[in-house]
Amino acid sequence: MSPWDILALEPTGDQLAIRRAYARRLKVTNPEDDPDGFQALRQAYEQALLHARRQVPDESVAAAETAEAPPHAVDGTSEVPAGPMPAEVPPPEPTVDEAVVRHVALCNRLGDLLSTQSPAEPAALKDALAAVLASPALIHIDVQNRTEDWLARLLLSTAPRSDVLVPVASAHFRWDAAKAHTQTPLLAAVQKRGRDLAFLAKLGGRDHAYAAAYRLLQAPPSRYSPRLRLSLPDLAKDVRSLMTLIRNDYPSLRANFDTNVLAAWEAYLAAEPVSAGLAWLLLATPLFLAAYVYLQVNLSPEDLAAAWPVGFLLIPPLLAAAGLVYRLGVRMPARWLRRRWARDAGPAVRLGWAPLSLALIPLALALPPSVGIPVTAAAATLALWWAGLFQMVYANDTSRQAVRILLANSIPLVFWLFWIGSLLPAAQVPAFAVAVAGALLATSIGAGLLTRWWYGEIEQPRRRRILAGLALAALLTMGLLFAADTAPGLLPWAVAAVTLVQILERVPSLALSGEAAKRRYYAVWGTGVALRVAHTMASAVDTRDVLLIGGLVLMASVLGMIAYQLKRPQAA
Template sequence: MSQTPWDILALAPTADQVAIRRAYARRLKVTNPEDDPDGFQALRQAYEDALLQARRQAPDESVAAAEEPSPPAETPAAEGPPEEAPAVDEAVVRHIALCNHLGDLLSTPRGTEPANLMEALRAVLASPALGHIDIQNRTEDWLARLLLSTAPRSDELVPIAIAHFHWDRVKAGEQTQLLAAVQKRGRDLAFLTKLQGRDHTYATAYRLLRAPPRRRSPGLRLALPDRIKDVRALLTLIRTDYATLRLNFDAQTLAAWDDFLTAPHFNAGLLWTLLTAPLFLALYLHIRATLPPDDPSVEPMHLLLLPPALAAAGAVYQLGIRLPARWLAQWLARQTPSRVGWFSLGWLPAGLALTVAATALPVNGVSLVGALALSLGLLWWAAVSQLAGSGDRLPTAGLSLLINAIPLAAWLVWTAPNLPTEAPQQMALAATLGAVVLGGTQAARGWMERLTPAWRRASLWLLALGALGASAALWLSLSHLALVPWAITAVACVQSLDRIPSLLLPGRLVKYRYYVLYAFGAVLQGSSPWVAGMTEMQGILVFGGLALTTSVGVTVARLLRSDHTRPA
């Protein structure tokens, strides 16, 4: 089916010859005669046919008189105001003078009143020379560059220019990068207008960003809702979705806010909790001192200890984890990659060594205290390195690690009676599993980025050998009870190492593997032993452990077949 002139011009049938010229100018910008000579010829023919039909419907002598021969195809867009054509007329000379006047007003260092800028722009837009297609085409490009290069001084002129030339109606495939940038600036300015109103969510945050933050500002830090949180959200929104608005803010002010926001500080909720915690604690002590110990009303009063407990936990997190993580991040930024890897991922081999040592050492007061201290240190190290490396508190991957660690945690709880003691080994096992949950995403990133494909494949084969060794230890523990703690340690270590590469598995496989393990564990816990002479606890120990090591084999087999371990 042949196209009509209106289809080629992307314009509805009309008798408006100015609209036809504008449509032709827009199409001319995306139709290169050198790349598509047939398309250019068809566009020119459609333009002439459309003008002929428009004159027949509603002749317009004034507009027709302004028409000129088509511009040469090879004429490039001017970088400055439209240049004077060989056949000079008064309208073109006057138009160039108006354009130069507008450019001078926007470029002057002293600034110009907005009313004068608006008047100069309207004079350019009302120029009769815009009836010439090449003059209008050059003027649009020149004006778009001028508005972008003189922002934010030209902000009030952007919506007027967009509306006059209908830049917002141009389809995406027919739009030049220059006009797309002007439209983006127009959308950003529309968002800025909303921010300047009082009803917008971030209106207060916008007003705060107009001036540098004050280091000691109780009103800002204690404000509810949290104004600091709103400022951080608005800054992120500007950088991701409204990037041109950074021109409307002072660069030094934004840098000051960046420093203020990256520094560890107590949020408004925690500050109020810290301020009110002494009152709750004093009230609790007063009630305990005035009421007899056997009074039933004393029990509900224990809830008064909740705010002090939350305040203490928040302070420990901010001062004991967030602050060291910031120092560590600054220190790691100045170190070599090898040292970065050790301090970021060193908790993983340390956790495995702690688990093995807690299984081998005799149980006494020293080993108990040492296991407790080292377990807490391991958890702290994993949390600080994760926060220093990526800034994530509990990312989505960390939540996945937490959920998929439930089968191993349940198996460790079921096998607890098989351990000679519930203390050092179980504390080490729990700490290693918790450290993997806290810092597993950082470890997975290091495993992918710092190891070559050959080393990643080798590590997976070693993990598979470890799973086979743990399975053999489980069978041997049936006849050698002294091997039971070592078999449990072997399964726990292999499963902990499996958490790192398992983050690269497809989500569906991870989900199915988790469901199978959960269902098998439920059946195993509620069933009788399947092998003659095997107790229920031995059945849970062996068959549950084999299910966990088999899941490790699934991870290894899937990743060895994928592109994650092959050379690029």
């Protein structure tokens, strides 16, 4: 390996660049832990310097060496010129001790400017930093290393006053260009601070999506401000998103905001203000209701029948009522749970809605139709409320991508159920439809909780055993489908079994790779299209064939997903 590879540097005659590369590598090469590596690094450094000096002598080093040693005559004796030094000859360079003392004084001046009670002007800070970086003492490796570490700590500890200095120091020491394996945690933190400041500069522009939210965070909120309550898009929602983004991805930027202002905004947002859309609906509801009542009173039944549907006037009031129910029935209880029931709820409480929603499907078939509809509707509502409530408390990110994927995974099942719905007893269809809709929506709304539980709380060996049990359930369901083909009484239970297996496999299916998921859905949809074409063009496939073939295809897709994961332990 060449010296340049060891130094992680391109061949160069710049001795200062060689010293900086050596200093960076020295920080991650401990002589006690890796003596051979340290010896190789030192030899590479000396060889690179020798190569550079043969090409272009380093004038600063030559001047320092000339100043440190007296000139010699040709015969080896010291030659001390008599009389005063000529005016055109520059004064000698300071000794090493003098250069270090001056360097320490320059560093102290920069530290004082950043630590004073009244902030210094940016120009004065830049001049002080420029003086430190131009100090002759930095040609010595030890001084440069200590200065680099001291400056990194100073920039981090005095933020945001030191923000104007971060780009200058990063460019000088090449912190931004350093790779991860050559960085210490301290320098990585400074590099992260530089990226955070770049994001803050974008927020100050007019084109950023959170520009308005950033301007609002410069002052505490006005609780009764119409601008916050009625602006579309919802400014309070944007402020909440920006604060969450800063807290999770740019934590160092909290130092750039007034702590009292941030506390005021957190208190304002914690009070669950009415969203702008709901506020407009509440304001417009009296107008729509008045128009509806006016038309009902002043128009004859014939005129009402001839006019456009007056019932559309009730849509905004119904949406406003639904928004209030959601706010009072979900958001406010979630806020209460955050205070009373912090994060100590066990899996049974956090995920109890999932088995409840699955139990609705066999319950809808077992109960008499007169009782099944209200019972399944009430239980489905409870499961949806439960799932949404704990999703907000324990998974505030809402895992929107997981929700979309789970809903997409439900599409083949929904089409299959819609197609074979006519085979089910007519009296059981309403309750069964409510139960299936409740189970699908509940498991989609609580997608964040389910994925965290499956991939975060269940160990891999146990997941593999559960997947094996799900494969057995899919095989038994396939047998039940064949039995239902000759025993009509088993048909509703076969449909329920297919539905349950399909719902249970949706979260594990998130581990499929993109290519595997594509192949799976191409096969499912290709079979569905073939059945549809055969049924339409040749009348060769009836609904009972769709029941059997479609159910078998759905179960085969489940078995394929399980086989894929069992063969790839990292996916399970």
